[in-house]
Amino acid sequence: xxxxxxxxxxxxxxxxxxANTLTKNGLxxxxxxxxxxxxxxxxxxxxxxVSLKIRSVAADEAVAAAGKADRWLRDRGAxxxxxxxxxxxxxxxxxxxxxxxxALSRAAGGGxxxxxxxxxxxxxxxxxxxxxxxxxxxxxxPLKDHPLNPMRDANLVRVLVRQSRGSVGLLDLPTIAAGPxxxxxxxxxxxxxxxxxxxxxxxxxxxxxxxxxxxxxxxxSTGASGLGLGLARAVARSARTSTANAATAEAIRPVGGLxxxxxxxxxxxxxxxxxxAERSMPVLRLDTEKLLKGADEISAAxxxxxxxxADGPVVIAxxxxxxxxxxxxxxxxxxxSGHAIETAxxxxxxxxxxxxxxxxxxxxxxxxxxxxxxxxxxxxxIGPEIAxxxxxxxxxxxxxxxxxxxxxxxxxxxxxxxxxxxxxMR
Numbered sequence: 001x002x003x004x005x006x007x008x009x010x011x012x013x014x015x016x017x018x019a020n021t022l023t024k025n026g027l028x029x030x031x032x033x034x035x036x037x038x039x040x041x042x043x044x045x046x047x048x049x050v051s052l053k054i055r056s057v058a059a060d061e062a063v064a065a066a067g068k069a070d071r072w073l074r075d076r077g078a079x080x081x082x083x084x085x086x087x088x089x090x091x092x093x094x095x096x097x098x099x100x101x102x103a104l105s106r107a108a109g110g111g112x113x114x115x116x117x118x119x120x121x122x123x124x125x126x127x128x129x130x131x132x133x134x135x136x137x138x139x140x141x142p143l144k145d146h147p148l149n150p151m152r153d154a155n156l157v158r159v160l161v162r163q164s165r166g167s168v169g170l171l172d173l174p175t176i177a178a179g180p181x182x183x184x185x186x187x188x189x190x191x192x193x194x195x196x197x198x199x200x201x202x203x204x205x206x207x208x209x210x211x212x213x214x215x216x217x218x219x220x221s222t223g224a225s226g227l228g229l230g231l232a233r234a235v236a237r238s239a240r241t242s243t244a245n246a247a248t249a250e251a252i253r254p255v256g257g258l259x260x261x262x263x264x265x266x267x268x269x270x271x272x273x274x275x276x277a278e279r280s281m282p283v284l285r286l287d288t289e290k291l292l293k294g295a296d297e298i299s300a301a302x303x304x305x306x307x308x309x310a311d312g313p314v315v316i317a318x319x320x321x322x323x324x325x326x327x328x329x330x331x332x333x334x335x336x337s338g339h340a341i342e343t344a345x346x347x348x349x350x351x352x353x354x355x356x357x358x359x360x361x362x363x364x365x366x367x368x369x370x371x372x373x374x375x376x377x378x379x380x381x382i383g384p385e386i387a388x389x390x391x392x393x394x395x396x397x398x399x400x401x402x403x404x405x406x407x408x409x410x411x412x413x414x415x416x417x418x419x420x421x422x423x424x425m426r
Contacts, residue, residue, distance in 0.1 A: 004235050005047040006078030007228065008069045008104075010062070010085055010096065012372055013365040013390075013409040014225075015051030016380070018084045020391035021225040022047045023382040025232035030396065032379040033372055035072045040378050040397045046235065048073065053369045055086065056149065059095035063103040070104055080216050081108075082231060087117045087124040087224035088143045089131055089156055091163065098163025101197060101222045108219035112191040114171070114211060115160065118202035119226030122388050122412070125203045129157045129170045142268060142411075145322060156199045166196030173201040176210050183214045202226065209233055225389065251383030251394040254426065255402045257358025259313035260305065261418050264345040264367030265410030266325050273363070274317050277418045282308050283315040288325075291318060291344045292332050298344050302351045309355070313422055316352075318345050319363070338366065346370035353400055359425040361406045361418060368407040375400065386421045387413040 005027065009015030012033070019031040027046040035050060036042065050069040054062035066083065073081055083097075083104055091097045097115075105113050118126040123134035131154050133141035138154040153159050160168045169190035175182050183200075190198050202208050212230020215221035221231070261277065263270055277283055284304050290297040305314045318341045320328075328337045349360060349371040362368045376399060383392035383404075389412045393405045404425040408417065 002077035003046070003048050003073060004078075005080060005082070005231055006073030006076075007047065007049045007082040007084050008066050008073070009049055009051045010055040010083075010100075011053055011365045012051045012369045013407045013412075014084055014086055015049045016382075016391060016393060016407045017389035017409065017412075018082075018225045018228045019047075019049045019380070019382045020385055020389060021228045022049070022232045023391065024385060025229055026236035027232050029382045030379055031382060031393070033377055035069055036378060042379060042396065043381065047232070048076070048078075049084070053373075054096060054100070055090060055365075057096070059099040062096040062100050066100045067103060067107060070107060080218065080231070081220055082228060083220065083222040084228065085117060085222060085224060087119045087122060087226065088133060088138065088151060089117045089159060090143070090146065090149045090151065091159070092149055093162040095163050097222065098160055098197075101220070102164060102166060104220045105196065111218065112187050112195055113197045113220050113222055114187065114200055114215045114218065115197050115222040116200040116202055116211060116227055117156070117224040118200070118208065119224045119229075120202070120204055120208075121226070124224065124226065126156065126199065126201045127173060127203060128201065129172075129199045130154045131156055160197060160199060164197065167194055169193070169195040169198040171198045171200040173203065173207070176201055176207050180210055180213045183210060187214070197222070205229065251381045252392055252424070253394070255358045255404055258309050258352075258356045259359040259422050259425070260309060260349075260352045260357045261313060261315040261361040261363070261422075262345050262349045262352070262367065262371065263315065263317040263319045263363035264341050265364030265408075266319050266322065267410030269411045269413065270319055270363045271321070272415050273413060273417050274315065274319060276415045277315050280419060281313050281315055283317065286316065286318045286344065288318055288320050288328060288337075288341060292328070292337060292340045298347050301348055305352060306355060309352070309357070315418065316345075316348050318367075342366050342370040346374040350374045353403070358402070359404045359422065361408065361421045363408045364410050372407070377403075380405070384424065386424055387417055390417075390421075392424055
């Protein structure tokens with residue numbers, strides 16, 4: 001298998017988002033969970049997204065994990081590797097976007113790296129280096145109060161400088177509108193001035209196509225799924241790709257078994273989706289404070305589900321309002337409270353799968369990562385899109401047999417997302 005495009009994603013839901021985008025734009029794509037075991041037989045694909053959990057870990061740990069994934073991809077023919085980050089530039093002043101980007105660049109021989117989280121399809125645009133979320137500056141959007149990485153600065157040049165050893169420049173919109181040659185010339189100029197990265201503006205898919213064409217000629221880029229769109233279209237234009245439609249059809253092939261939804265996200269979007277789900281299916285809201293005190297709440301939830309799941313899908317949610325989350329973080333600590341919720345939701349999901357669940361929807365990036373790890377799923381084939389950024393996933397090499405999953409980042413999907421996801425998995 002020769003990989004035409006490689007990617008390293010900093011969390012599992014982001015990986016699914018990117019893999020979905022690559023598939024939609026003509027690339028047959030597999031998402032692996034970590035670096036695959038040598039014994040795992042992957043299908044013949046154009047692109048591989050290696051999903052890691054390195055967004056919020058220590059920078060040196062993130063750099064080491066990304067480096068191993070990069071070597072695996074390069075050894076299988078990937079001439080370009082995209083470091084996939086969140087479209088809200090979710091990070092702190094310590095990293096990990098800057099440290100990982102610089103490490104991947106050094107491993108590829110240095111140079112300047114094109115960086116953009118823009119993805120207009122999901123309301124993320126960049127103008128004059130400032131990130132906007134659905135028209136709001138990042139620091140005025142709900143992301144300013146993110147429970148793990150509150151984003152208080154919309155100027156991404158400043159944000160990335162604080163994380164990086166090198167200098168950061170700007171690829172502004174007029175330059176990008178002038179086309180690939182102008183972008184390449186600007187990057188050469190910035191590199192000559194000692195810049196190691198450049199934040200790129202983008203407000204439309206045409207901008208992303210320009211950036212993808214330029215980035216593909218370099219060894220490394222950093223961005224959200226929007227940049228993946230540009231890269232995929234550039235690869236597809238090379239006419240070397242296989243047919244993505246066959247993979248999509250295989251991924252949606254029905255499986256038997258039960259259905260369930262597990263939610264750990266506390267985003268406003270997920271909270272609303274839970275309200276809508278309550279109209280058509282039983283929903284159990286876990287007491288997050290009890291989760292921090294022992295396993296009784298988990299056992300009770302599994303028993304509750306066992307009494308109902310034969311009659312249809314059930315929902316178990318550890319999602320809570322921002323006020324409750326803030327109180328728990330103050331009382332128990334940010335890391336301890338987050339870990340307790342991730343562990344609880346992953347345990348619940350695992351117990352449900354053991355009881356016959358084969359179609360599973362998971363809401364929340366950290367929750368999804370913990371659940372996939374707990375289930376030890378090695379890889380996914382990417383199916384059709386449920387909502388922007390969220391595809392149906394079919395397990396590859398799974399010890400529990402074929403399963404269909406949806407891994408949803410907290411803010412993704414419309415208010416009826418849960419019902420729509422289960423409907424597509426029938």
